[in-house]
Amino acid sequence: MKTRLFKVVGGLAGLALVAAGCAGEDSGSGGKDGEYRVLVLGGISAEGPLADNANTSVLSAKAGVELVNASGGIDGRTVKLEVLDDQADPTVAVTKLREAIAKGKPDLVLNSGPSTVADATLPILKQNNILSFNIGPTATSADPKANPLNFDLSASAQNQLDAFPPYFEEKGYAKVGILHGSSSYGEVYGAAAEKTFDGAGVDVVANEEYDVAALDMTAQLEAIRSKNPDVLVLDAYGAPLGYVLKGIEKLGWDVPIIGNTSVAATSLISTEPPSGVLGTPATKNLVMQVYTSTAAETSAPEVADLVARMKEIDDIPSTLIVAYNNDALALVQAAADEADSTDPKKLAEALLDTGVQQEAVTAVLGTYRFSADSHAANPGPEEFAFIAPGPLQDGQFH
């Protein structure tokens, strides 16, 4: 309940603050002295993986700023970056954002935190007509009617699943088994996967769920094995992934396994023994879905460039999946060139232009396909790759 409370309280507190004050400020003119002010929100001091992700996001923003400034800035204006530590806490995020806006309205806000922070901050950004990019999607964050100046950078479960059928075809898998967790994401993933595969003419022979708190998934695996699928599609994060791999190994079941991005994010499989399982028989049949950009083998030259730029500033603590902020800056630069302006509304319009989307030198995703109906990135199947597990190095799997 606590997280939910925070989420809701944060969101509503944001609304209240918006309603309470801050009617004045005119939109448009933006920063002083021709500087283009960019705010990055991130939970730098949050716990564990969250902090690593936030630091990677901030790092990518810094790298993006350097690149943009080196190539003439945004519509000729030099970009100035400010980092706000929101502790991944919506209440803190709202407070700090309000303070920052009171000091002078930023031209662009990059929100690197989870959906809860987005929920809390989006109303304020909308009220102040500030262009923003967002990593953690919410129910309305990509809806242009609700948030006309916000763009979502990440891929949805559906985007990821759409990349599966071509891979099945390539490998000749006709019968698929699905195993997913009982988390809310797992439930959505399981249902969406079955629907997507069915729609693509792939035979889903089994779709099993496991309790994310359970300690042994052998039973579900046996149930799936009895249907004899060609391949197992797996949603798992953390310890359950370990139990599933152990179970498969124990059964002596020799089946190809495709893990989703949650599988890729579990450190157990990118770590060698004794603390991890990388390179053990448990992972020999495993491939996992990642962004093309996070696999060193498949990534484009832009990505190598991004990695180099980021490394120049600092070590990359997490995967490149969260390095979207670099792309956001590149997109804004391209849009500003097209619109010949830094007015947020004009920029937002320009971002819908496929020419701009192609033009922007982005790395994490090759092309962001924002449209008038949806401000989500909607990456195509070509943005994903299926790779064997490997050690994580400089934000990429090797």
Added chain:
Amino acid sequence: MQLARRLAGGPLWIVPLALGILLILVPYFNLEYSIVRQLQLAMILSLLVSGLNLSLGFAGELALGQVAMYAAGAYTAGLLSKNGHTDILLQLAAAGLAALLVGVLTGIPGLRLGSWSLAMTSFFLVLLLPDVIAIFKEDTGGRNGLTGILSPTMFGRMLTPEDYFMVIAVVTVAWFAVMRNIAVSRHGTALRVLKQSPVLAASMGINVFRMKLMAYALGAVPAGLAGALFASLDLYISPEAFGFTVATTILAASVLGGSASVYGAVFGAFVLQFGLNQSTDFQKYSLVVTGAFLIIGGVLLTGGLSGLARALWRKLAAGQPAAAPADRSDPDASAGDEVPAVPGKVLKVEGVAKAFGGNQALKGVDLTATPGRVTALIGPNGSGKTTLLNMICGFYRTDAGVIALDERQLQRMGPDQVARTGVARTFQTPNIPEGITVREAVMAGRYAGHRATVLEAVLRLPRYRKVRKGDLAEADRVLDLVGIRHLEDAEATALPLGQRRLLEVARCLIGNPGVLLLDETASGLDEDEVERLAEVIRRVRDAGGTVVLVEHNFQLVLSLADEIVALAHGELMAKGTPEEIQNNERVMSEYLGIDPDAPASPHVVLADVLTDGAQDGVGR
């Protein structure tokens, strides 16, 4: 100090009522939204905690399944709303009923378990909720939650957020009014009796299981209301909002606020909502902070915050006569001369036998006690006296034999039924619930015999008032009879041993019992107290009561009893008048250890036996 004293003089419910009105008017104070939001959540939480208090604090059952009823209420309201029934009153009614249903359904198997099994089973029930919700995901939205709940209306009018705040506040205040009315009514006292000891409750004619179920099921109602309020507040519900953490939050709030109090729920809920959930600065350490908070809170607040508040209040209001039980000893002065009749019945025990495993505790015991006479039951420790008493009361099943009160056979009845048939008893160690006054403790003796439903008590309907009037009048009568009327407002458990014994006798007498069983009533009393007790027993006998006295104090037995029954090794050893028993050599040697041939003065030995008996009683 002055103010506190004056307030303490007036009706106590004024303070919470004033606070409640203040709460309802919050929307007019233009508070910051986040505070308003916290207030709403705190009110919802306090409803949940209050429900738990009914079963945990009042009935003493570790039933922690409130979250299941909360979820039942929320999903009922949510589904109603989704299907167009947006009237909040309808939703509240339906949610309350749904929760009540869940309460009864889970209570019937759950309450059979009791104690830790119950605690774990109910925790497990909470763990199961997401699974159940997921299994019905077509309707409930599964783990992704139920969306599409419409804004609440009332009588066809859309409610603004301010209106809705008032709805929550009014429901909360109304529930606490109901809760308070239950707590101070005879039902509240009966629940405390139950919590003190199910054995005591049964011996007073209270059906233990039904009482527990009532408390548990009744506690489901506020949880259901809270669910409906929550669903229409957020317009979105998901299993996440009904998880294990909520269950532990409710439990913690209950214990910290004081489970055995009405308003402790509000204290606890507000402390947790505003304290713990606000500690955003500690996010990294939130688990550590929560854990430490529970440990420290649990260690420091044994009676909960409300216990502390009550103690403080008492200190402030010290000097009030209610708080200081003066030990005026005037048993005769207040008693009056006319003692109303106590219509006794004939208790007949014939050929009763009982074995525990291989140990034959009783075999072929006969006993007859008649109205207007005191029948004493004596025998050495382990001779079967208490066993026999427990069998008469229905706590043990007989292996053979008949126990009858007048014409009604008792040996197949449960203890509560036996009590309602007219068997009243006292206990070796006085068994008196905590937190109630002498008068309330005595009135509880009429609970089973004179009924008024909970609904009648909550609404203060005529029948409740009538029964209550009877309770008060009868309490006066029996308190006069035993001579502790002047202590009627003192806290019952605070009385000295002698007066607690008299209180137990009064509690028995108020139900006009067919037979009064006194279990070692005199042990641990000083001479004056024994004398006063003897006087009371004589008075009951003279009024026509049937008295059975189980006693170690041989002198008291000799002076009081009309007939003495002596047991040894589970068998009848002797039976007769005090003179006959006194001259019975076997009784003298086996029970009192007096060798009839020895030259020692019997007086000395008798005195030794008496002190032994007394210490024995205290030791227990």
Added chain:
Amino acid sequence: MTLIWGGLSLGAIYAIVAIGYNIVFISSKTFNFAHAQLTMVGAFVAYTGLVTWDLPVLVVVLMAAAAVAVIAAIEERIAIRPVGDMHNILVTTLGASILLDGIAQLTWGTQPLTVPFFAGDEAFTLLGGRAYPVELFLIAMAVLIVVALGIYSRRSLTGLALLGMAEDREAALLRGVNVRRMAFMAFVAAGALAGFVGMFVGSKTFAVSTLGAALALKGFVVLAIGGFGSMPGTLVGGTLVGLAEAYASRYLGGEYANLAVFLILITILMVRPAGLFVRTKERVV
């Protein structure tokens, strides 16, 4: 048969947790809600010893047992001894369990860590079913612990005193048993046991900060089925719960695993409210 081995080994883990609850329950009639967390800490300490420090197995086992025994001792002193009321102990030990979860998360993070098993991590076939060595080891260990405790309680003076305490605390007190000290020692011993088994439990389940929560309630269910205070009951309860989970997941689906366990629990308790191996006593006044 694979299903049976898996179910039995999981049941053995639950039973081992239930044994810990039982030791505390027998000696002090209270419950240590945090016992499953103690087992979890044992697994983490084993990870640190085996993987981070690369110490020999025997040293690590002793180290884990000692470390967790110390934690248990501290818990007894701050969260149990000063608390009088039974309901409050539920709250304080719950607090201790949450506190341990939090400390484990801060110290070892939230990702699962592999705890190697000394006899190898290669699955093999036994009686037509596939199993890991650690799974069979866990089953054997649960049985051995129960047998050993049974012998200990009947043969040794301390054991007898413990049984006496369970029977009648006051009588034991009168006969010169230092009830408080015994309860404390039993609590610490339960902690040491939790630390000892942590390594083997961790080999099956990984050392992960959610392990305590996953084990706590199942341990109680096992205890309730077998009967509070009954050691053989934990084995039967563990077997029932482990197999029920495995078979429900296999043939009905993962959503039904907990539901199946709950149904078994309720059915058994309806028939025997005090559990399979404990007789309901006639009420004593």
